[in-house]
Amino acid sequence: MFVGTRIKPTRRIVSLWFPRLASDRVLRARPINGPFALTLIERNANRIYCLNKAAEHQGLHQGMPFSDARAFCPDLHSMPADIQADQAFLLTLHRWATRYCPWVGLEGDDGLTLDITGSAHLFGDEAAMIYDMQQRLARAGITARPGLGVSRGGAWALAHYSDDPTPDDMQAALAALPVAALRIDRKTGIALQRLGLRFIGDLITTERAPLARRFGPDLLLRLDQALGVQPENITPLKDPPHYGVRMTLPEPIGLCADVMAGVDRLLVQLCQKLATDGVGARVLLLTLRRVDQQAQEVELRLARALNDAPRILPLFQRGVDGVDAGFGIDQLHLMATQVETLPVQQTSHVSNGGKDQLDDLITRLGARIGLENIQRFLPADSHIPERSFIIAPAAFSEPDDAWIASQPRPTHLFPPEPIAGNTPQPPDHFRWRRMALSTGRKYGPERITPEWWMADENWRAGVRDYWRVETRQGRRLWLFFTPQNPAWFVQGEFA
Structure with a gap:
């Protein structure tokens, strides 16, 4: 009986790099003819975050101060970058890439890594698969640079630094690439170039012990990962839970x-x-x-x-x-x-039945009239009476007990309504809403100044002296007097 040995297939890794991911995302929704760039504030300066090919032809580059870019290219179109939208777009591309293989992982903020071992034959061969990727992405208006290798690091190096994404001799192709293709930091790359080690081939032919003593084990680890000697895993994203x-x-x-x-x-x-x-x-x-x-x-x-x-x-x-x-x-x-x-809750003997019953009541009413139509008042940070509260849907907000007021406030507010009178003291007799009223008790004044930093056409200048007036007819009103232009107004009524 002959027992055969199963030969483990060579891993085939594809690295997809999207050098203009952010700008491509914006230009797909809003095409612009000419140079275009996205800006981002970095190191206390507004700099170019991502740009299209037309802007690169004008001599602009990533990280360039935006003021310098406008000086070089006056017709440059620009928009602020949206990092979260870019990441969401990358996740969309990740989902699209699963049509080629199930094992797809993220590669930084602008790339994907695909383990196509055993799946390339479904598209003909590896070259046909990569060609299909490029064509589909090009039709979608997305710039992509692929790289195919036996390791994740090697595929990444080809995608970023090589014009041939599918070389026949992987080691020879990597040997001709600069040392920056090993995914090392910029400081280590500059130090290697000063020693005359400019290409990966120079590192391959150099003794490993001096390199390890000089630069530590990380450099040799990156070299072995690129050559496929040291394995490197691809971590796919978890599928969202299905409830x-x-x-x-x-x-x-x-x-x-x-x-x-x-x-x-x-x-x-x-x-x-x-x-x-x-x-x-x-x-x-x-x-x-x-x-x-x-x-x-x-x-x-x-x-x-x-x-x-x-x-x-x-x-x-x-x-x-x-x-x-x-x-x-x-x-x-x-x-x-x-x-x-759900927030973590500490178990307690205190019942929370009242709040639960209120939530259930809101749910029942919301099923009839809509949850957005059930609203509650919440305090706002303003000393102006009509701005001291906001109205929010009760189902999407929490009640706030921080109602702080130095003086009583009326339960019913309305736009100021003028009444007769021009003295600083509330008038003894006045007419309001066709009612003849007489002042009984009065409390005040409470001077309130406007919020000059707010764009309010109704009250941007001047002060108001507010009074609480109890009339002999039973009305409890909130009046204010304007000293700069002597006049009296009614703005609220107490319950």
Whole structure:
């Protein structure tokens, strides 16, 4: 009996470098003819972050001060860089690259690394695969430089420093590249050039012991990684978690009670997944498949992220009651389409039932009129009465107890309404909204100055002296007097 030895296939790594990732992303959505650059503030100066080919032909380069760039190229178009949008675009390209192989990882902020070992034959061969990559990216308006090698470091070096992405002799191709292709820091690269070691081939033929003593083990590690002697792993991105559960029924159901019983079982499974990851569902989608292959959907938007099945289940009742079951429902699918990380809570004997009941009430009302239409008042950092609060949706904000006011404020504010009077003291008798009123008690004045730094056309200059006036007719009003232009106004009423 002959026992064969399995030969491990040689790894084939493709490195995709996007030298103009940021500018390509912007120009795909908004094409511009001529030089274009993105700017970013670095080292207390506005510098060029990324630029297109037309700007490079004008002599501009990355890291150049923007003022110098405008002097060299007066017709330069520019925009501020958006680092987060660039990273999101790179993740989109990462997902696209999985069409060639499942093992795809990020390479810095502007590149991808693909392990195409065993998958190149699906596109013909390696050259055909790389050609397909280049053509698809070019049609999408994305500049890309590929590199193919037996190691991650070698592929990276070819993508960044070689004009031939698929050389026949890998070691000879690497030997002709500069030492910067080893992914070493700039200081080490300059020191090697001063010693006359300008190319990777010079390092290969040099004794390793003196290099290790002079530059440490990192230089030799990078050299071995580029040549494929030292393995280097590619870490693919994890797939986003999927929070969905499904139930297929042996017999169709049509009663609301039966559907709610199925939703109860699905909620328990789903909430266990959510609790394990420390997240809660904010939006839930229940899909009910009928026997005629039509689907009914029930969306539940929660006022707070939850992973508590008993609390969520009753909130589905109204949506399930409105479902048309047809000839029966044979499948239920429940998915959390939007989740949020839940804060860590310390267990306590103190009940939080009041807040939970309020959140459930907001959810029930929101299912009828929309969560955005249920609003609450929140304090704002301003001493101007009409600017001392903001209105925010209750489902997307937390109540704030920091209502601080040195003087009482009316519960009802409205635009200033003039009344008769021009003396600093509140008038004894005045008419307001067709009512004849007499001043009883009065408290004040409270002088408030405008916020001159705010663009408010109604009040940008002058001061106001506010008074709390209790009329003999029972009205409790908030009046103010303008000394610079003597006049009285009513702006609020106390409850």
